[in-house]
Amino acid sequence: MDGTAPPPAIEVDGLEKSFGDVHAVRGVSFEVAPGEVFGFLGPNGAGKTTTINMLCTLARPTAGSARVAGFDVVARRDDVRRHIGLVFQDPTLDGYLTAEQNLRLHAELYGVESSLVPGRMRQVLEMVGLWERRATTVMTFSGGMRRRLEIARGFMHSPRVLFLDEPTIGLDPQTRSSIWRYIRQLKEAEEITIFMTTHYMDEAEFCDRIAIMDQGEIVALDTPAALKAGVGADRVRIQTEDDEAAIAALADRFGIEGRTSENAVTFFVEGGEEFVPRLFAELGVPITSVNVSRPTLDDVFMSHTGTTIRDAEESSATHRNRIMLQVMTGARR
Amino acid sequence: MSAADAALAPPVRVHVPPRSFRSELRAMKIVWQRDLIRFRSDRIRIITSLVQPLLFLFVLGSGLQQLSSASTDGVNLKTFIYPGVLALAVMFTAMFSAASIVWDREFGFMREMLVAPVSRSSIVIGKCFGGATVASFQGVILLALAGTVGVPYKPAVILGLFGLMLLLAFTITAFGVMVAARIKQMQAFMGVMQMIVMPMFFLAGALYPVTNLPAWLAVLNRLDPLTYAVDPMRRLVFNHLDISSAARETLAPGVTWWGWHVPVLLEVVIVLVLGLAMLGVAIWEFKGDE
Numbered sequence: 001m002d003g004t005a006p007p008p009a010i011e012v013d014g015l016e017k018s019f020g021d022v023h024a025v026r027g028v029s030f031e032v033a034p035g036e037v038f039g040f041l042g043p044n045g046a047g048k049t050t051t052i053n054m055l056c057t058l059a060r061p062t063a064g065s066a067r068v069a070g071f072d073v074v075a076r077r078d079d080v081r082r083h084i085g086l087v088f089q090d091p092t093l094d095g096y097l098t099a100e101q102n103l104r105l106h107a108e109l110y111g112v113e114s115s116l117v118p119g120r121m122r123q124v125l126e127m128v129g130l131w132e133r134r135a136t137t138v139m140t141f142s143g144g145m146r147r148r149l150e151i152a153r154g155f156m157h158s159p160r161v162l163f164l165d166e167p168t169i170g171l172d173p174q175t176r177s178s179i180w181r182y183i184r185q186l187k188e189a190e191e192i193t194i195f196m197t198t199h200y201m202d203e204a205e206f207c208d209r210i211a212i213m214d215q216g217e218i219v220a221l222d223t224p225a226a227l228k229a230g231v232g233a234d235r236v237r238i239q240t241e242d243d244e245a246a247i248a249a250l251a252d253r254f255g256i257e258g259r260t261s262e263n264a265v266t267f268f269v270e271g272g273e274e275f276v277p278r279l280f281a282e283l284g285v286p287i288t289s290v291n292v293s294r295p296t297l298d299d300v301f302m303s304h305t306g307t308t309i310r311d312a313e314e315s316s317a318t319h320r321n322r323i324m325l326q327v328m329t330g331a332r333r
Numbered sequence: 334m335s336a337a338d339a340a341l342a343p344p345v346r347v348h349v350p351p352r353s354f355r356s357e358l359r360a361m362k363i364v365w366q367r368d369l370i371r372f373r374s375d376r377i378r379i380i381t382s383l384v385q386p387l388l389f390l391f392v393l394g395s396g397l398q399q400l401s402s403a404s405t406d407g408v409n410l411k412t413f414i415y416p417g418v419l420a421l422a423v424m425f426t427a428m429f430s431a432a433s434i435v436w437d438r439e440f441g442f443m444r445e446m447l448v449a450p451v452s453r454s455s456i457v458i459g460k461c462f463g464g465a466t467v468a469s470f471q472g473v474i475l476l477a478l479a480g481t482v483g484v485p486y487k488p489a490v491i492l493g494l495f496g497l498m499l500l501l502a503f504t505i506t507a508f509g510v511m512v513a514a515r516i517k518q519m520q521a522f523m524g525v526m527q528m529i530v531m532p533m534f535f536l537a538g539a540l541y542p543v544t545n546l547p548a549w550l551a552v553l554n555r556l557d558p559l560t561y562a563v564d565p566m567r568r569l570v571f572n573h574l575d576i577s578s579a580a581r582e583t584l585a586p587g588v589t590w591w592g593w594h595v596p597v598l599l600e601v602v603i604v605l606v607l608g609l610a611m612l613g614v615a616i617w618e619f620k621g622d623e
Binding site for chain 2: 159
């Protein structure tokens with residue numbers, strides 16, 4: 001190597017997307033190195049899927065630019081498409097066809113050289129453990145099997161970048177972990193960059209780097225370890241008889257900002273375990289339970305956005321419902 | 334586990350070539366093939382879409398024969414309505430094929446096709462040819478019954494009818510795809526298609542001769558594109574029947590415009606041009622539909 005870094009697999013600069021007055025993505029910028037597993041973490045409605053759609057050439061950016069596998073997503077749309085694989089949030093298989101026929105169809109649409117198709121097909125089907133089921137109609141597959149088949153299909157044409165939009169949404173925990181095993185195996189077998197979105201914190205841990213997205217913006221971007229270290233402090237969660245008095249007392253006596261979420265007061269403090277005795281002695285509000293934990297990605301999310309990912313989802317769902325209602329009743333604004 | 338073995342084997346690297354005429358042809362072919370595969374595996378649909386044409390042909394045809402034997406100059410009514418019934422069968426099957434576009438969108442498969450590095454024209458063209466082929470296969474089953482309704486099994490008749498069915502099926506699929514580009518719910522799509530297809534069928538003279546009609550009906554009949562698909566089929570059949578020229582004149586007089594006999598070739602061209610025009614609109618709609 002002569003020391004020059006290989007060109008990034010994905011380069012995004014000031015990307016924006018608006019739908020009328022709604023700003024779904026508000027100027028995001030980042031780079032993904034070749035071979036990296038890069039995750040977008042955020043609640044539903046944060047703009048993750050819209051960003052993916054722009055990178056996959058399915059939506060045109062309102063402003064900014066993006067290059068995938070070295071090609072501009074607007075000017076070189078077809079070149080981008082040749083080099084990417086996609087696994088959508090919603091299933092996109094033909095249930096009337098067999099697993100093999102679905103893959104064959106994909107290979108034909110992508111113009112994969114016919115003589116290589118059988119070998120490649122066998123390989124990707126074996127990697128997701130569906131080779132024995134290749135002649136079965138997809139309609140009879142379980143949710144997890146369909147997902148695996150879609151992942152195999154995303155790999156079918158040896159893409160340079162694979163996009164996975166919520167690859168395990170709606171699956172049970174056991175299936176989710178098996179999907180992850182397959183993704184990791186595939187990743188090891190091929191030189192590929194993976195770009196994924198998720199709103200499961202535990203899945204984000206599998207990524208080399210994570211961008212935390214909230215309300216159309218990237219609020220933090222780093223490795224999971226660095227993000228957690230960035231929070232610095234431990235998380236303390238207390239249940240009290242009077243949460244408001246507790247928050248006031250925290251600010252007053254210790255200069256700590258506490259927030260209520262999910263019926264508890266949460267705050268961050270360095271050396272949490274040593275802090276607990278002082279807390280009991282000095283808070284002045286009766287505490288019914290206490291829990292100290294190392295920061296998780298959920299805490300990272302909270303420290304950057306002020307809410308938990310679950311609360312953010314609920315509020316964005318209410319927000320969406322309100323917009324829907326306004327549209328339906330014709331009473332906009 | 335086999336997955337572990339596969340991870341050890343060197344990966345088969347494939348390559349996606351830049352878009353070319355050849356890759357577009359392959360895309361068209363696979364979209365077309367998909368329709369055939371799905372049709373073959375859907376035996377219930379093959380049978381159910383035969384029910385209606387068979388009802389028209391044998392039940393309505395035999396029943397009304399009692400009333401009409403005097404005015405058909407000894408020609409069996411079933412023979413007379415046979416071309417119309419062929420058109421009906423083809424129309425319904427073609428319509429269902431087009432409906433699968435709405436279906437594909439609802440069930441997500443459309444996205445798989447739309448993100449592929451191929452032109453959307455190839456997908457729409459493949460779809461229209463797929464619908465046409467499937468509908469013509471359906472027609473072949475009815476063609477096999479020609480003898481039972483007094484239509485001779487002459488190669489010219491059978492091949493001619495098959496060609497005309499292929500043409501009609503293509504045009505109807507193009508029409509359906511054009512509508513499907515705009516209408517995104519299955520219910521609404523089927524509703525719209527029923528609303529258009531049944532009047533088209535009744536106005537086209539599939540069940541009656543197109544001369545001496547009341548003025549309003551004559552006008553609507555001449556405006557109905559299906560008229561120009563049914564008439565060539567009927568003329569083809571009647572040209573090979575052993576009947577008096579008077580009977581032929583009454584039952585298969587051909588379409589006239591202000592007294593001018595429209596030649597079969599022109600009728601065929603009308604149907605073809607309409608089909609191509611609707612295909613064009615469908616392609617244009619899908620290209621704009623980002």
